[in-house]
Amino acid sequence: MSRVYNFNAGPAVLPLEVLEEVQAEFLDYQNSGMSIIEMSHRTPTYEALNAQAEQDLKDLLGLGEDYRVLFMTGGATTQFSLLPMNLLAAGETADYAVTGMFAQKAFQQAQKIGSAHAAVDLAAEGFKRAPAVSEMKFSDRQAYLHITTNNTIYGTAWREYPDFGDRTLVADMSSDFLSHPFAADKFSLIYAGAQKNLGPAGTTVVIIKKSLLAKSPENLPEIFSYNVYAKNDSLYNTPPVFAVYVVAKVLKWLKKNGGLAAMGELNGKKAALIYGLLDRWPEFYRGHAQTASRSMMNATFRLPTEELEAKFVQQAEAAGFVGVKGHRSVGGMRISMYNALPLEGCAKLAQFMEDFYKKNA
Amino acid sequence: MSRVYNFNAGPAVLPLEVLEEVQAEFLDYQNSGMSIIEMSHRTPTYEALNAQAEQDLKDLLGLGEDYRVLFMTGGATTQFSLLPMNLLAAGETADYAVTGMFAQKAFQQAQKIGSAHAAVDLAAEGFKRAPAVSEMKFSDRQAYLHITTNNTIYGTAWREYPDFGDRTLVADMSSDFLSHPFAADKFSLIYAGAQKNLGPAGTTVVIIKKSLLAKSPENLPEIFSYNVYAKNDSLYNTPPVFAVYVVAKVLKWLKKNGGLAAMGELNGKKAALIYGLLDRWPEFYRGHAQTASRSMMNATFRLPTEELEAKFVQQAEAAGFVGVKGHRSVGGMRISMYNALPLEGCAKLAQFMEDFYKKNA
Numbered sequence: 001m002s003r004v005y006n007f008n009a010g011p012a013v014l015p016l017e018v019l020e021e022v023q024a025e026f027l028d029y030q031n032s033g034m035s036i037i038e039m040s041h042r043t044p045t046y047e048a049l050n051a052q053a054e055q056d057l058k059d060l061l062g063l064g065e066d067y068r069v070l071f072m073t074g075g076a077t078t079q080f081s082l083l084p085m086n087l088l089a090a091g092e093t094a095d096y097a098v099t100g101m102f103a104q105k106a107f108q109q110a111q112k113i114g115s116a117h118a119a120v121d122l123a124a125e126g127f128k129r130a131p132a133v134s135e136m137k138f139s140d141r142q143a144y145l146h147i148t149t150n151n152t153i154y155g156t157a158w159r160e161y162p163d164f165g166d167r168t169l170v171a172d173m174s175s176d177f178l179s180h181p182f183a184a185d186k187f188s189l190i191y192a193g194a195q196k197n198l199g200p201a202g203t204t205v206v207i208i209k210k211s212l213l214a215k216s217p218e219n220l221p222e223i224f225s226y227n228v229y230a231k232n233d234s235l236y237n238t239p240p241v242f243a244v245y246v247v248a249k250v251l252k253w254l255k256k257n258g259g260l261a262a263m264g265e266l267n268g269k270k271a272a273l274i275y276g277l278l279d280r281w282p283e284f285y286r287g288h289a290q291t292a293s294r295s296m297m298n299a300t301f302r303l304p305t306e307e308l309e310a311k312f313v314q315q316a317e318a319a320g321f322v323g324v325k326g327h328r329s330v331g332g333m334r335i336s337m338y339n340a341l342p343l344e345g346c347a348k349l350a351q352f353m354e355d356f357y358k359k360n361a
Numbered sequence: 362m363s364r365v366y367n368f369n370a371g372p373a374v375l376p377l378e379v380l381e382e383v384q385a386e387f388l389d390y391q392n393s394g395m396s397i398i399e400m401s402h403r404t405p406t407y408e409a410l411n412a413q414a415e416q417d418l419k420d421l422l423g424l425g426e427d428y429r430v431l432f433m434t435g436g437a438t439t440q441f442s443l444l445p446m447n448l449l450a451a452g453e454t455a456d457y458a459v460t461g462m463f464a465q466k467a468f469q470q471a472q473k474i475g476s477a478h479a480a481v482d483l484a485a486e487g488f489k490r491a492p493a494v495s496e497m498k499f500s501d502r503q504a505y506l507h508i509t510t511n512n513t514i515y516g517t518a519w520r521e522y523p524d525f526g527d528r529t530l531v532a533d534m535s536s537d538f539l540s541h542p543f544a545a546d547k548f549s550l551i552y553a554g555a556q557k558n559l560g561p562a563g564t565t566v567v568i569i570k571k572s573l574l575a576k577s578p579e580n581l582p583e584i585f586s587y588n589v590y591a592k593n594d595s596l597y598n599t600p601p602v603f604a605v606y607v608v609a610k611v612l613k614w615l616k617k618n619g620g621l622a623a624m625g626e627l628n629g630k631k632a633a634l635i636y637g638l639l640d641r642w643p644e645f646y647r648g649h650a651q652t653a654s655r656s657m658m659n660a661t662f663r664l665p666t667e668e669l670e671a672k673f674v675q676q677a678e679a680a681g682f683v684g685v686k687g688h689r690s691v692g693g694m695r696i697s698m699y700n701a702l703p704l705e706g707c708a709k710l711a712q713f714m715e716d717f718y719k720k721n722a
Contacts, residue, residue, distance in 0.1 A: 113582070223435070
């Protein structure tokens with residue numbers, strides 16, 4: 001079958017060029033006579049790949065020697081627990097901005113581990129926007145402030161990060177990581193599950209300020225400790241080799257294609273195509289997010305009736321647009337437009353949406 | 362480069378047929394117009410793959426409705442912590458048979474989490490054998506007894522499992538899982554990192570008796586809970602899709618090729634080729650493991666001098682035998698012969714070893 005336009009929310013579309021490279025070398029990696037998935041992680045070949053991926057990611061984010069990049073197993077959901085296990089000491093409180101379902105999950109897991117507080121909670125409003133810092137109530141002995149930069153399910157995001165002041169700022173960036181330029185050095189810790197903008201499911205990138213590493217408790221099981229991961233260059237145990245290998249290729253692809261600035265521009269154009277239709281026919285394409293908080297990665301909207309929504313999904317799939325159905329919490333449609341989704345995909349979907357409006361409004 | 366003979370201890374050789382299938386369908390999985398790594402884990406396609414893999418594994422082991430198979434993230438090292446977090450209640454003690462380095466690590470992590478006791482500890486002897494049950498000292502309120510069936514680094518294993526009585530028997534089978542027939546229903550829990558006999562690094566299989574699931578504490582973070590994993594059919598969060606997908610193919614390959622009985626026979630033949638030389642020239646090929654405790658997966662031996670050992674490694678690599686160098690804890694050589702290593706590989710290596718003896722003894 002020819003390649004579809006993949007609007008999946010994650011796991012999601014990856015650059016075709018990267019996939020073709022993986023395929024071409026799958027039986028014989030770098031003339032080794034074996035597949036990358038058959039190779040020991042203790043070889044100079046894998047160690048070089050692992051080290052280069054850390055450096056490439058720091059290059060893309062403009063980060064220097066005061067940060068480490070860890071390639072951990074599991075997803076962001078694993079980090080929901082590991083984060084407070086590492087950085088929330090007794091007597092401190094972790095503040096969470098509860099701006100979507102995964103933000104809420106992060107908050108709930110932290111409550112199982114230590115003292116956690118909702119600095120702001122937008123659940124009652126239905127998660128339609130990114131909050132202002134002035135709305136947040138912070139704890140006195142704040143271990144860190146946790147934000148979720150993009151809310152995949154609700155399609156909301158901070159379009160620009162506000163000034164959070166001199167706090168230990170931690171962000172779950174799983175769903176908009178590397179999609180636009182931003183000042184990474186304002187963050188003390190960033191984590192991102194790979195399966196949206198970065199690679200296959202199975203690894204999560206953790207970018208951490210070196211000065212925070214000392215906070216990992218000594219009595220924490222090694223496998224959960226950021227400090228142990230950093231000391232061992234993410235090779236304390238066997239890493240998820242294949243996932244890290246694909247991530248390393250995606251990072252090279254990003255560098256070759258203009259880095260975050262180029263991605264930000266491309267993603268802005270793609271999102272404008274979709275949101276343009278929401279602005280043109282707001283009674284038909286009923287956006288969930290408030291305009292100022294619209295995600296560039298996931299556009300969510302409903303149609304006037306559930307029958308029309310079902311018809312939209314069915315006709316979109318038939319036309320080769322996969323994954324447009326919204327999450328059950330919001331209903332309707334969700335159009336995910338990660339870095340690797342070509343502009344053409346959004347242009348064709350926008351044309352489909354225009355036609356669909358004209359036939360059904 | 363042509364395919365080498367891959368004696369790596371893990372990640373390790375996988376069936377060429379499986380690798381070729383992965384490569385062939387890598388850009389378009391089952392006519393979906395996308396790669397398996399771009400596909401949502403919430404699709405019927407992935408859910409079917411996941412369910413079939415559980416069933417195939419239970420078929421291979423002859424297990425019924427009273428067991429669940431979980432596909433978790435991370436490696437066996439992650440399970441070293443998750444196991445006591447789930448199954449070691451306050452007031453109980455977990456007993457560990459310390460028979461190798463990973464057994465020791467499992468024991469040490471358990472001590473961080475609860476009350477753990479070494480039922481037997483062979484460190485002082487240099488880990489040369491599998492102990493008898495009569496040597497073990499058990500705790501009164503025993504949560505479980507943990508054994509490591511095969512010790513990759515030292516090349517020791519239980520050739521047949523002794524009768525451990527009516528205990529909650531837990532086994533780390535990472536390095537000999539599915540390599541021979543055994544009575545799986547004697548075990549309450551089996552775990553195995555995929556990267557030896559099962560697939561790529563990045564997932565660990567946990568096979569657990571359903572009756573044990575209720576022991577996972579309610580206040581445990583969901584992502585660490587066997588019970589949550591079981592309730593969600595391993596889809597509580599985004600699973601390591603690619604790793605599980607390859608494991609599913611390896612399981613089908615095993616079924617097609619005669620299952621555990623055929624693997625046991627093949628692995629016996631391969632091991633006999635290597636151990637035959639150790640028995641023939643024991644002054645030259647100096648085996649680490651005691652004869653009755655020899656591993657069928659990892660044969661470890663030393664040569665009379667370190668110079669000869671270096672020469673062996675160098676000439677073996679030049680002849681296309683990769684990964685024969687031993688772990689630094691034992692030194693010398695380690696020949697890993699997992700399921701997917703063809704008999705021919707061991708036959709050629711045995712010939713090389715015979716020639717090497719004749720030239721250097």
